[in-house]
Amino acid sequence: MNWDLIFTQTLSQAFGPGVIVFALAAIGLNVQFGYTGLLNFGQAAFAGVGAYGLAFGVATLGWPFWPSVLAGLAAAVVLAVLLGVSTLRLRADYLAIATVAAAEALRRVARSVELQEWLGGSDGLRGFANTFREYGFNLGLGRGDNLRFGPFFFTATNLWVMIVGWALVAVSLLVVWLAMRSPWGRVLKAIREDEDAVRSLGKNAFWYKIQSLLLGGVIGALAGLIQAVRIGNVSPDQYHTTFTFYVYAVLILGGAARVFGPVAGAVLFWGVYNFLSQFLREVTRLEYLPSGLLSATQVDPLVFVLLGVGIIALLIFRPQGIFGDRREISLNVR
């Protein structure tokens, strides 16, 4: 068994560009779910519209890089307002239904043959990340400048994505930290605890909830942007509802309603995922198990089953995660 490879991969991935995507998406969800108690089951849609905004702008319309990034963020704002206005006056579970439905419907649209000319169908779009990479080249991160440091190994492209990505994570964390210790953030937390009480104090809870959904959605769109420039391709199946579930897992693992919870959760989750899939791949390759028990095509489903069971167990036995406070997340549908 090649433990060296397994641990190198696991550790490199645990701080690599992939983890940034989950960290950003979970920071956004933390604003919505952790602090405000909004059940957004469509974080994948927010990340997806962010990524598709960039790809659609550059690859399809031929816009420059920055307007396309703004288009992605604007699309997330539109989505948040649309979903928020229709559901946030209602009980919490209506938002859950509407967001999960929106995520799936948008994914269908992106996959559709009719719009293939514009959105690329199930293959998605590519060829939009060059400008972003050029910025990296101009800063001296040329091809071949790979970083090998102890067990870590990153390519030059990934390094540039990581620099930008971790900077975005830091900025988002700062924004969330500042926002949540402001009067505005206290209103959000109060809405989570008792919305009626907030309303009786004369606050417009509906408007605050829309703002929270919007802020979280825009941070989610940033996650999509990083994912897009990291892979250099957007495709509808990257933004499956499963993505949303993993973001919940990341958030709850780290601890909801904690500023650093999402980052800790993302590193841990991504590390565990990579360890499991590398480990099981090695097991299949070396044929440790009797034949017929685990074939190469069965590795991925098995990893997801194990992750799913782990996350369910986490939710049941330690819903506050690593850093969370149990009192803060004993939410209920009102």
Next chain:
Amino acid sequence: MVTLAALLAGVVVALSAGATGAWAQADGEGVQATLNLDGEPVPGVTISVFTEDGQPVGSAETDQDGYWTVPVPESASYRVELDESTLPDGVTVVGGNVREPFVRAGSVGNVLFGLEAGAAPPGGEQPPGEPTPGQPSPGAEEPAAPEEEAPEDPEEDVEVVAGPGRWDRVVSHIYSGIHFGVIIALAALGLSMIFGTTGLINFAHGELVTFGAFAALLVNVTGIHFFGYEMRFHLLVAAPVAVALGILFGYLQDRFFWGWLRRRGTGLIAIMIISIGVALVLRNLYLYQLGPGRNLYAQYAVQAPERIGPLTVQMKTLITDGVGLLVLVAVGLALVMTRLGKAVRAVADNPSLAAASGINVDRIIRLVWATGTGLAALSGVFLAMHESANYLMGFQMLLLIFAAVVLGGLGTAFGAVVGGVVVGILIQVSTLWLPSEFKYVVALALLIVVLLVRPQGILGRRVRVG
């Protein structure tokens, strides 16, 4: 170079012949083409057409002019397979023997198969049957999209030729909407009853639908191994067995999982997130066990449609609709007429009050879980009979089930049924004007409009829900 020229010639002739061939086929949608090799027509080649979901539509053999045509029921993507064993010796298809054209409403699409003599080109061969699932690349880079669906790329080589729209098509779309609506309603009724009694929106309900389809598949096709005997049963036996297994599955789920969570005092929101996890686990267990293919039952997979009045329907559609409606009415009557049904409604109204008046709330919830899962299983069997059993089938239906439940009124049993049928009709009729891929957007738009205008749904009570 010679083969390339032959290939080009084949394509060009197919294009021109297709245009003339359209005159012979001007009624509704279809696919057609002419098969040529070096300018000579190739007769006697079998070509089969399947829906996106793997349900056979029909097949044809090329005639003396190399022309073939297969009518298709509606505007959608189809999978066209050329049976390579029927080709003359030494002749191969360029680029694989499968095309996936998208047929537009009221038109006949041309499907081009380029033929060439000589050895098969490298990589051109492709086993017919199962679509190959995309495998995330090794190296732990791509886990964000673990559940890639079978590729549905249509080929570019489809051309709109001709075809009128007809009033009959509206009627047949409405009927297929009712048919689809009954299947949605069966699943939605279970979801709504479970929500009504426990307050849980079960995001794993789609996987319960898949469970039914796969349970029937196990009894019907895979076979049960029992002391060295391998038994397979007719679908007429397998379907009730699947529903019974569904009821058992639902009972056990509540007995050992959901009921336990309720007693532990786990919050409803946590349980909702857990249900997404359960969906993920079940879906991947199906994939692990049965693979990503599309499976058909041994019986009734292909049935010649019959003409009744303005409708062209298969007998199985009529029979399953009848059975589905009967089951829906029976469950509805049981809710209204029986003591047990009254107890269910009491628990849905106010669990504490129901408990105070001597109703065993836990037992009622267990009954609801068993019934709901059984209904979902029946819905899954019906869906797989008309399309095919696939590990994603239930998940893909979940959005429609949600739309149905919200439209009818969250937690109301009759609302779910009405909502299901309305959603079914609406999305099927919408395909008259919109591409069928947009029917999920229609369902989403309906959901949002309902939430804006009448959040309590059609049959919901006018209570404050915010």
